[in-house]
Amino acid sequence: MKKLIYLAVLSTLLVACDEPSTVLNPVEETGEKLFYQPENFPQPSYDFSKNPVTDEGFELGRKLFYDGKLSRDGTISCAECHSQPYAFTHHGHSISHGIDDKIGTRNAPAIQNTAFMDLFFWDGGVFDLDFFSVAPIVNPVEMDEELGNVLEKLRATEDYPEMFKAAYGSEEITTEGFLKALSQFMNSLVSANSKYDKYVRNEAGGEFTDQEISGLSIFKTKCASCHGTDLFTDGSFRNNGLQIYVRDPDFGRAIITENAADNYKFKVPSLRNVGYTAPYMHDGQFLTLKQVIEHYASGVNDSETLDPELKKNGVLGIPLTETEKSDLIAFLATLNDPTFISNTAFAAP
Ligand code: HEC
Ligand code: HEC
Secondary structure: OHHHHHHHHHHHHHHHOOOHHHOOOHHHHHOOOOOOOOOOOOOOOOOHHHOOOOHHHHHHHHHHHOOHHHOOOOOOOHHHHOEHHHOOEOOOOOOOEOHHHOEOOOOOOOOOOHHHOOOEOOOOOEOOHHHHOHHHHHOOOOOOOOHHHHHHHHHOOOHHHHHHHHHHOOOOOOHHHHHHHHHHHHHOOOOOOOHHHHHHOOOOOOOOOHHHHHHHHHHHHHOOOOOOOOOOOOOOEEOOOOOOOOOOOOOEOHHHHOOHHHOOEEEOOOOOOOOOOOOEOOOOOEOOHHHHHHHHHHHOOOOOOOOHHHOHHHOOOOOOOHHHHHHHHHHHHOOOOHHHHHOHHHOOO
């Protein structure tokens, strides 16, 4: 049933764009900006029947995403920590800085392919994208504002009431309309145009070198058990053997489940656009992909909740030769999607 509704929504969207037949490479060929379903992706988890993406809703969401009014002192927009040239991450910050330059506790993840994600945050603390945006707004070290104040500020402007009317048929600025517009924008941030995508879909520009083919095959045997599917995450929470900071530990998933068996487990991140999203891991502790690979090869720490995949036959980590390491890095570069970070439809309005 859910699938049927979704298909109905999708076909409406397809009818709305110029040339449905070219939907596979929408950014390059049609300038598409709204949500679409890449052929090689799983079905979305987001229920589009409750919030279909429209041009007007997308534009409203985009304006909100780039607007400092969402923060207490007007200085911090969502884009401050989620910047498009870096696949919507906080470039140069291992741990995000927010209002009054206050330091958060975690690294800002990429915002991409959110419609295909079940749980948000490194610890999976939010399960519905439509409720998500309240979290950074009220967070004292991020935007430190109350939702009611934000809505008041928007009501006092000239353009927002009009934009709400265009999106929802009424000038009234509601919490629901506000949150759903941000979801429409984020759900439209589909990244599926990397060299890897062209390779699996047999499209022009997707010819892999021998090294990339070798990297892909190593990836499938040694990494895909966690970074699975064409989203490059299986959506699970795992402990991948990072060093545990005894003085100020981040317990990860266990903060939400209150189950010690989840200590130090974090959401397996997608590896799409990983060439743009440094630094890496929930606390941004690695600056380069080389360091990440070295971690898996020789830096994995044992603990009670370490994932069994990283302790096969009693051996810690993932054995990798020097050639395998460089092949893996070459393969990871094929996950970069240059059209995603340069699509002007996703930039500040
Ligand atoms: C001060 C920096 C900062 C600001 C401002 C900020 N974020 Fe974030 N964002 C983060 C950090 C850090 C995380 C990861 C937090 C965690 O996992 O505990 C995050 C996580 C996310 C995620 C989850 C991604 C995932 O894969 O789980 C989404 C979606 C998101 N932010 C959207 C927004 C939106 C929308 C806004 C504006 C309303 C916003 N952010 C404002 C820093 C920021
Ligand atoms: C046991 C599951 C598992 C396996 C196997 C695994 N990973 Fe990961 N990976 C994770 C988890 C969990 C994280 C996030 C950990 C954290 O931040 O605490 C992660 C993070 C990463 C990151 C950082 C991404 C970012 O945005 O910060 C990269 C890159 C990465 N892994 C690459 C690989 C590669 C390459 C392999 C194979 C050599 C691999 N992983 C094998 C679970 C796994």
